[in-house]
Amino acid sequence: MSNQVMLWSMLIIPWLTLFFMKKKEIMYYMPVAFLSMSASALIHDMGLRLGFWFLKETAYPFYQLEPYLFGLLPVLTIWVFKFTYRQFWVYMITNLILDIGFCYFFLNVFLPSKRILSLGIPPFDVLIINMFHALLLYSYQIWQDNALVLRDEKSNVLPSLHPVAAKPLPKDPRDKDDE
Numbered sequence: 001m002s003n004q005v006m007l008w009s010m011l012i013i014p015w016l017t018l019f020f021m022k023k024k025e026i027m028y029y030m031p032v033a034f035l036s037m038s039a040s041a042l043i044h045d046m047g048l049r050l051g052f053w054f055l056k057e058t059a060y061p062f063y064q065l066e067p068y069l070f071g072l073l074p075v076l077t078i079w080v081f082k083f084t085y086r087q088f089w090v091y092m093i094t095n096l097i098l099d100i101g102f103c104y105f106f107l108n109v110f111l112p113s114k115r116i117l118s119l120g121i122p123p124f125d126v127l128i129i130n131m132f133h134a135l136l137l138y139s140y141q142i143w144q145d146n147a148l149v150l151r152d153e154k155s156n157v158l159p160s161l162h163p164v165a166a167k168p169l170p171k172d173p174r175d176k177d178d179e
Contacts, residue, residue, distance in 0.1 A: 011071035
């Protein structure tokens with residue numbers, strides 16, 4: 001399989017797995033997936049500038065970014081949060097296992113063997129970066145949940161209630177019905 005097919009499949013195929021998840025769950029975890037993409041793109045760009053890793057091949061139009069940052073990573077974030085959120089240690093252990101595979105196999109063996117990327121730092125350093133990234137994502141999701149709860153408490157309005165302006169006006173007995 002060519003590198004381009006593999007890179008494009010890392011972008012497209014993970015998104016297809018979301019058909020097996022409920023729409024409500026996808027919408028609930030999508031903000032943390034977008035944060036994951038954004039933070040990873042920043043980390044990736046800083047790593048390129050500091051010489052932590054070197055790109056040898058990318059998929060068009062991704063000039064300096066790998067497609068797995070926009071496909072595999074956010075979708076995997078959604079799946080991990082779906083099964084481990086609200087269980088911090090399960091989340092961290094799951095992330096540790098996935099990040100060990102990512103750092104030691106994917107970044108250190110697989111991508112260099114395909115001449116797509118090479119690491120300029122030890123895989124353990126990438127693992128430390130990824131664990132801080134996981135903590136950031138978990139903290140953000142907790143903050144997101146608390147922000148939504150506080151907004152409902154401040155307004156003192158239940159989601160099933162409508163504001164007065166949305167309710168129909170009462171019938172005026174003086175109005176004559178034109179029947």
